[in-house]
């Protein structure tokens with residue numbers, strides 16, 4: 001009870017596989033935005049075998065097309081709310097819709113994905129002795145009363161609001177991770193991810209960076225939700241993937257904030273996108289949604305000290321990379 005049990009011994013089969021120096025890695029939600037970039041990075045190491053499990057709710061096979069048919073890659077259509085019986089050495093557990101319009105679309109399913117999905121992946125980790133990393137979120141801090149947010153802050157989350165299925169779902173997922181760690185000795189890693197952007201984001205997923213870039217490219221007004229003074233801190237996806245891998249490979253359970261501390265108001269973000277992509281475009285204000293956090297900025301001291309990680313790509317460097325990808329997918333080339 002209370003005491004930490006040692007992790008289970010690897011089976012003889014798993015040990016045998018280590019002689020081939022292979023690491024078999026499961027990525028749940030690997031057909032999504034962050035997951036597919038993580039696949040790209042992990043596949044670069046010829047010692048890795050990668051298995052993606054995804055139900056394609058918000059992800060797409062298109063994000064993985066370069067790997068389909070590759071001998072070290074496997075793609076499985078599967079919903080993590082159902083049990084999964086496979087043999088792996090590491091689990092990156094990302095499966096969960098991340099954009100508010102998608103996670104609010106079927107909130108009960110969002111809760112099931114976070115709670116039952118995480119329970120199943122922990123059960124799998126326990127059975128095969130795998131290390132498991134959960135992509136939690138800055139949303140566990142809710143509408144924070146402490147600014148900027150470090151990992152010791154317990155958060156200010158509305159338990160019955162429209163965002164709760166996601167926020168509270170991730171909070172329970174973190175609890176499950178620590179209970180499996182304390183009760184069963186599972187090796188866990190928890191990343192608290194702050195707003196991430198980059199190529200392959202869903203174009204119409206309603207998130208602010210994808211909205212503004214798509215709007216600027218389409219010559220549509222940029223929709224700043226009121227009051228416009230609310231802040232976010234945006235991390236480019238390659239930095240995020242680098243941070244997640246360092247966390248997985250390191251010795252710390254976390255939770256560790258992974259994000260870019262550069263903080264912008266939504267009005268500033270709109271002005272930056274306008275200036276960089278389409279100086280002719282209008283900026284308008286529109287109604288906001290309930291429980292929108294007013295400010296968000298990570299303290300990343302832990303990531304710096306424990307993982308030797310800090311973000312490299314500035315917002316002004318990341319926006320053009322994302323613009324390029326969006327123009328290609330929308331079929332709208334740059335003017336002049």
Ligand code: NAD
Pocket residue numbers: 028029030031032033034035053054055056057058059060078079080081093094095096097098099113117135136137138192193194195196197
């Ligand atoms: P995404 O929506 O692009 O990817 C999530 C993937 O999970 C999709 O491919 C989706 O089809 C899959 N999925 C959803 N429910 C599933 C289920 N029940 N079974 C199997 N697959 C399922 O989102 P993302 O931005 O890549 O986010 C990945 C992870 O990072 C999520 O856990 C999210 O909560 C977390 N996160 C993301 C951000 C961000 O800014 N993008 C911020 C904080 C946390």
Ligand code: UDP
Pocket residue numbers: 082083084085086119120121122123124125126127128
């Ligand atoms: N589970 C899974 N794959 C496995 C092992 C377990 O999906 O390889 C699921 C299992 O169905 C259960 C959950 O993980 O719902 C938790 O498993 P655990 O063994 O911890 O608990 P128990 O099965 O004893 O409730």
Ligand code: UDP
Pocket residue numbers: 100195206207208209211212223224225226230231232266288289292293
């Ligand atoms: N937002 C905005 N215009 C949009 C979409 C979002 O001003 O077209 C604002 C939203 O009110 C919030 C911030 O951008 O304050 C970030 O929203 P997003 O949905 O991208 O992420 P999250 O709220 O999950 O951090």
